[in-house]
Amino acid sequence: MRANRLGAFLAVALTATLASCGSSEPTESPEAAQSRPASAQGPVKLTYWTWAPNMDKIVEVWNKAHPDIQVTVSKQAGGDDAAAKYLTAAKAGNPPDVVQAEYQHLPSFIAADAVADLKAETASIKGEFSEGLWGLVTLGTEAVYGIPQDSGPMMLFYRQDLFDKYGIEVPKTWQEYGEAARTVRKKDPKAYLGTFSSKDPGAFTGLAQQAGAQWWSINGESWKVNIADEPTRKVADFWGALVKEGAIDDMPYFTPEWNKALNDGKLLTWPSAVWAPGVLSSNAPKAKGKWAAAPLPQWNAGESFSGFWGGSSTAVSAKTPNKAAAAQFATWLNTDPAAIELLVKEAAIYPAATKAQSALGAAPEYFANQPDFWQQAAAVSAGARGFTFGPNVGVTYNAFKDGFDKALQDGTPFTGAVQGMQDATVADMRKSGFTIAS
Amino acid sequence: MKRSERGPWPYLFLTPAIVLFTLFLAVPIGYTVYLAMLRTRVSGLGLGRGARREVFVGFDNFAAALADTELWSGWLRVLGYGALVLVVMLGLALLFALLLDSARVRLARFSRIAIFLPYAVPGVAATLLWGFLYLPSLSPIRDVLNVDFLDATTVTYSMANVAVWGGVGFNMLVLYTTLRAIPRDLYEAARLDGASEFQIAVRVKIPILTPAIVLTTVFSIIATIQVFTEPTTLRPLTNTISSTWSPLMKVYRDAFVTGDLYSAAATSIVIAAISLVLSFGFLRVVRNHAFREG
Numbered sequence: 231m232r233a234n235r236l237g238a239f240l241a242v243a244l245t246a247t248l249a250s251c252g253s254s255e256p257t258e259s260p261e262a263a264q265s266r267p268a269s270a271q272g273p274v275k276l277t278y279w280t281w282a283p284n285m286d287k288i289v290e291v292w293n294k295a296h297p298d299i300q301v302t303v304s305k306q307a308g309g310d311d312a313a314a315k316y317l318t319a320a321k322a323g324n325p326p327d328v329v330q331a332e333y334q335h336l337p338s339f340i341a342a343d344a345v346a347d348l349k350a351e352t353a354s355i356k357g358e359f360s361e362g363l364w365g366l367v368t369l370g371t372e373a374v375y376g377i378p379q380d381s382g383p384m385m386l387f388y389r390q391d392l393f394d395k396y397g398i399e400v401p402k403t404w405q406e407y408g409e410a411a412r413t414v415r416k417k418d419p420k421a422y423l424g425t426f427s428s429k430d431p432g433a434f435t436g437l438a439q440q441a442g443a444q445w446w447s448i449n450g451e452s453w454k455v456n457i458a459d460e461p462t463r464k465v466a467d468f469w470g471a472l473v474k475e476g477a478i479d480d481m482p483y484f485t486p487e488w489n490k491a492l493n494d495g496k497l498l499t500w501p502s503a504v505w506a507p508g509v510l511s512s513n514a515p516k517a518k519g520k521w522a523a524a525p526l527p528q529w530n531a532g533e534s535f536s537g538f539w540g541g542s543s544t545a546v547s548a549k550t551p552n553k554a555a556a557a558q559f560a561t562w563l564n565t566d567p568a569a570i571e572l573l574v575k576e577a578a579i580y581p582a583a584t585k586a587q588s589a590l591g592a593a594p595e596y597f598a599n600q601p602d603f604w605q606q607a608a609a610v611s612a613g614a615r616g617f618t619f620g621p622n623v624g625v626t627y628n629a630f631k632d633g634f635d636k637a638l639q640d641g642t643p644f645t646g647a648v649q650g651m652q653d654a655t656v657a658d659m660r661k662s663g664f665t666i667a668s
Numbered sequence: 669m670k671r672s673e674r675g676p677w678p679y680l681f682l683t684p685a686i687v688l689f690t691l692f693l694a695v696p697i698g699y700t701v702y703l704a705m706l707r708t709r710v711s712g713l714g715l716g717r718g719a720r721r722e723v724f725v726g727f728d729n730f731a732a733a734l735a736d737t738e739l740w741s742g743w744l745r746v747l748g749y750g751a752l753v754l755v756v757m758l759g760l761a762l763l764f765a766l767l768l769d770s771a772r773v774r775l776a777r778f779s780r781i782a783i784f785l786p787y788a789v790p791g792v793a794a795t796l797l798w799g800f801l802y803l804p805s806l807s808p809i810r811d812v813l814n815v816d817f818l819d820a821t822t823v824t825y826s827m828a829n830v831a832v833w834g835g836v837g838f839n840m841l842v843l844y845t846t847l848r849a850i851p852r853d854l855y856e857a858a859r860l861d862g863a864s865e866f867q868i869a870v871r872v873k874i875p876i877l878t879p880a881i882v883l884t885t886v887f888s889i890i891a892t893i894q895v896f897t898e899p900t901t902l903r904p905l906t907n908t909i910s911s912t913w914s915p916l917m918k919v920y921r922d923a924f925v926t927g928d929l930y931s932a933a934a935t936s937i938v939i940a941a942i943s944l945v946l947s948f949g950f951l952r953v954v955r956n957h958a959f960r961e962g
Contacts, residue, residue: 314924321929338927341714371715428907451712485905487803496805621714625926628911635907639820658926663709 274555276301277326279316281308283508284576288569292562299555301328310627313338320344320547327550328560331376332542333366334432334619334627340375341621345545347373351557355565358583362616367543369618370448376543377564378582380573382503383536383607383614384436387510389498390522390599392421398498400524404468407499407527411477414498424499425479425488426469428634431627432539433483437501438462439537439615441529446620452665453620458652463645464529470637470644480638489513501526503539504580504607507594522600525610536614541582580607587611622658629654704729704934729934739935742915743942745824749914750892752828753835758884760832761839762877766869768840769847780844784837791834791897798830799905818906827898835891839884846880847873882954886947893943896920915939 278289278301286303293300304326306312313335319325320342331339339345352374356364359378367376388400396417401407411423427433438445441461447454472478479497481487491497492514500506510521526536544560546553563569570586573579578594581587593603600606620626633647659666709723733739764783768776786794801807802817810817817826850873858868874881896916903909911925912918916939923932 310925314927317927318924337715340716341710341720342927343717343720347716369715373716429904448713453713480907482904482907485803486800487805487905490805621710622926628921628925632910632912635910638907658928662707662714663711664714665712 273297274299274552276328276550276552276556276559277304278302278328278330278559279304279306279312279326280330281306281312282330282573282577282579287576288563288572291568291572292559296559299552299559301559306330310335310624313624317342317344320549323549325547325549327547327552327556329545329547330379330542331545332540333538333616334435334623336367336376336543336545337369337619337621338623339545340369344548345375346548346550346553346556347375348377348546348557348560349374351554352377352561355561358565358585360584362614363541363582365618366541366616376545377560378541378543379564380505380541380579381582381611381614382436382505382538382540382580383611384433384440384501384503384526384539385506385523385536385607385610386526387500387502387506387521387523389495389517389520391520392495392498401527403531404527404529408468408472408477411472412475415477421496421498422479422491423477423497424501425481425483425491425497426473426634426638427483428480428638429482429484429631431630433501434465434630434634436503436537436539437465437526439617440526440535441465441537442535442615444617445626446618448618449667452667453659454667455620455652455656455659457626457655458645458649462648466644466648473638474641484509484513493517495520503541504611505540505578507596507603508578511594511596518596519599521597523597523603523606525606525613534609534613536610538614538616541580543582580611620655620659621664622655622662625658626651626655700933700937703930704937705930707930725930729930730938732931733935733938736918736935738912739915739918739938742912742918746893746895746914749824749828749831749895750889752825753831753892754885754888756828757832757835758839758881758888760836761843761884762874762881764836764840765843765847765877766873768844769873770865770869772865780841783840786834787837789834792901794834795830795898795901798826798833799902802826802902803905818902818908820908823902823906823908827895827902830898831892831895835888839888842884843877843880846877850876882951886950889947889950890943893939893946 276299278285280303285305289301289303306315312330313332316325316329316331317338320339321344325344329345331345336345349372355377356374363378363381367378368374386400392398393400396414398410398413399406401410407423414421414423435445438461441464443457443459443461443465445455445457445459445462447456469478473480479491481491483500488497492500492510493516495517500510502509506523511518525534528535544563546556546560550556563573564581565583567586570581570583573581574586574590581590587604587608590604590607593601597603629651630647633650634644636642637644637647656666705724705726706722707725707729708720710720712719714720764779767773768780773779789797801809804810804816807817816822854872854876855868858872863871894916895914899909899913899917900920903911903913911921915935919932919936919939922928922935
C-alpha cells in the first residue's frame with residue numbers, strides 16, 4: 231500500500247500521455263502517406279504485437295526481403311492480458327496493424343469489430359490448413375478473421391524415470407490415470423501424479439474438447455451455449471473426485487511452487503499441449519531428459535482423441551490503413567516454408583500449416599530421449615477435436631477461475647463450478663443482447 | 669493593491685494548474701461518468717461490422733453496481749483488511765517515530781533508513797517477494813512457524829502484512845518529521861516539571877502530532893480502499909483470492925477481463941463516492957480534536 235499512490239498514478243498517466251503525444255506523429259504517418267499519390271509513398275510501416283519468443287529475428291528476415299513493407303515487433307505479455315490490452319487499444323483507436331490472437335480470444339476481437347476480414351487476401355492459402363484450424367478463424371462464417379499460426383494439441387507429459395522406478399505404466403485411459411495417481415501416493419506420500427489447476431481454463435477447455443464438449447455453436451442467426459454439457463461435467467467430476475480423495479494435488483500451474491515440484495520430481499505428469507517442452511525446459515531445467523510424451527489418456531479404451539490448449543492466429547486490425555500489406559506479411563509468416571522453419575526453430579511453436587507439421591525433424595532438446603516426438607505430436611494432432619469459441623470467452627474463463635477456486639476451497643463438487651460458467655456466460659450474452667437459442 | 673490593478677497576472681499563474689487539472693482530472697472523470705451511462709447492445713450473432721453499438725441507459729449501470737452483492741462482499745473484505753492495516757501500520761509508524769525521536773536511541777540513522785527502505789520497493793515486487801515466503805515448498809519460514817499463509821482465513825493477514833511492511837516507513841517519516849519540528853524547549857520544560865520520557869511522549873508529543881496522525885490516517889484510508897496490487901499479485905499463487913476480492917479488482921475485471929467498460933466506469937464512480945464519504949467522514953469526526961488551534 232502506498233499513501234501517495236494517487237500521486238504516482240497521476241505522474242505515470244502524465245508521462246504516458248506526454249509520451250504518446252510525442253510518438254503520435256510517426257504512427258500516423260503511414261495513414262498520411264496513404265492519402266498521397268502512390269509515387270510519393272515511402273515504405274509501409276506496420277506494427278506487430280506478439281508474445282512468441284524471438285519473433286523479432288523472424289521479422290528481420292521479412293524486413294530484409296521486403297524493403298517496401300517494414301514491420302516493427304512489439305513484444306507483449308501473453309495470455310489473457312494480451313487480449314485485454316489489444317481490445318483496449320482497439321477501443322482507444324490505436325491498435326497495432328498486426329496482432330497475434332489466441333483462437334479463444336478471436337471471437338471477442340470479432341465481436342468488438344477489432345479485426346479485419348481477410349477473405350479475399352487468404353483465398354489461395356486456405357488449403358494449407360486443416361479444416362478444424364480453419365474453422366477456428368472463420369467461426370463457421372463466410373469471413374476469415376485471421377491466419378492460423380500454431381496449434382496446441384494436448385498430450386500427456388510424464389516423468390519416465392519415476393514411472394519406471396514406481397513401476398507405473400503410462401495410463402491409456404483416465405481410469406488408469408486415477409489408479410496411477412493412487413499408486414504414486416502410496417509409493418511416495420510427498421509426490422503426486424498431477425495437479426488440478428483452477429487458474430488455467432485453457433487446459434480444462436482442452437480436456438473438455440477431448441471428451442467431446444461443444445461449448446458454443448452458431449445456429450443460423452443465434453448462439454447456442456452449452457458449457458455444462460455431459461462431456462464437460464464428466465471431466466469436471468473426474469478431476470473433482472481425484473482432488474477430493476487426495477489422489478492428486480490442487481496447486482495452480484505456472485507458480486514457483488509448481489516449478490519446484492516439477493523440478494524435484496514431486497509432480498509426475500502434466501496433461502499439457504505440444505508447446506510444453508518450451509515451458510518444461512525453462513521452468514524445470516533440472517529434470518531435462520527425464521520427461522517423455524504420450525497421447526492423453528482416453529475416456530474409452532481404444533479411442534485416440536485429444537483437445538487443444540492454446541494455439542494462435544495472426545490477425546489484422548480492422549483499423550489499419552495498410553490492410554493489404556498486413557495481410558501479405560501475415561500470409562508470409564504462416565505459409566512461407568522459410569518463415570515456418572524459423573517459427574519452429576526460433577519461436578518454438580507447433581506450426582498450424584499441415585505440410586509443416588509433418589516436416590518437423592529433430593525432437594526438442596529437452597526431449598532428446600524421444601526422437602519421434604514430432605511424429606507422436608502429428609498423430610495426436612490428427613485426433614484432436616476443437617470447438618467454436620464464443621464472443622465472451624473472457625467472462626467464461628473468469629467464471630472458471632472464480633468457480634473452481636471456490637470449489638477447491640470449499641470442497642464442493644466441480645460440476646457446480648461448471649454450471650456457474652454456463653450461467654455467467656449466458657447472463658453476460660443476454661445483457662448485451664446476443665440472440666441465444668436455448 | 670486594488671482589484672482592478674492586478675490585471676491578468678493571477679489567472680496567468682493559475683493557468684498551468686487549471687490546464688493540468690482539466691486534462692488529467694476533470695476530463696477523465698467526466699468521460700467516466702459519460703461511459704457509465706452507456707451499454708453495448710448487439711444484434712443477432714454480434715459478429716462483424718455494425719453488429720454492436722452503444723446505447724444510452726441512464727443510471728442502469730449504477731443501479732447494477734449498487735445491487736451487486738459481490739461488490740458489497742468486496743467492501744466487507746476490504747473493511748476487515750483495512751482495519752487491520754490501519755491499526756497495525758499507523759501504530760507501528762507512531763511507535764518507531766517516537767523511539768527514533770527519543771534522545772537515547774542509538775543507530776538512529778541506520779534504523780530510520782532500514783524502516784523506510786521497504787517503502788522504496790514497488791508494491792508488485794514487494795508482494796512477489798512475500799509471496800515466495802508464503803509458498804509452502806519455497807518458504808524458509810513456513811515450516812518453522814507451521815502455518816499456511818495462503819488459506820482462506822490467513823490470506824487477509826498475509827496481504828495486510830505486505831501492506832504494513834511497505835507502508836510503515838512512509839508514515840513513520842511523516843510523523844518523525846513533524847516531531848523534529850517541535851521546539852526542544854517544550855521537552856525541557858516538561859522534564860523540569862518532572863515528566864518521564866514516556867509521559868513526554870504521551871502528554872506532549874502525541875497531542876502535537878495529532879494533525880499529522882490524522883493526515884496519515886486519511887492517506888491510509890484512501891489507499892486501503894484502493895487496495896489492488898497485493899491481492900492481484902498473490903492471486904495466481906493461491907485459490908483463495910477471487911477476481912472480485914476488492915472493489916477495485918472488480919473494476920479491473922469488468923473493464924479488461926470481461927470487456928464491460930461501462931459497468932467498470934459505474935463501479936469506479938461508486939468507489940470514488942464511498943472513499944469520499946469515508947475520508948471526509950473521518951475528517952469530520954476528528955476535526956475538532958485534531959485542529960483545535962485552527
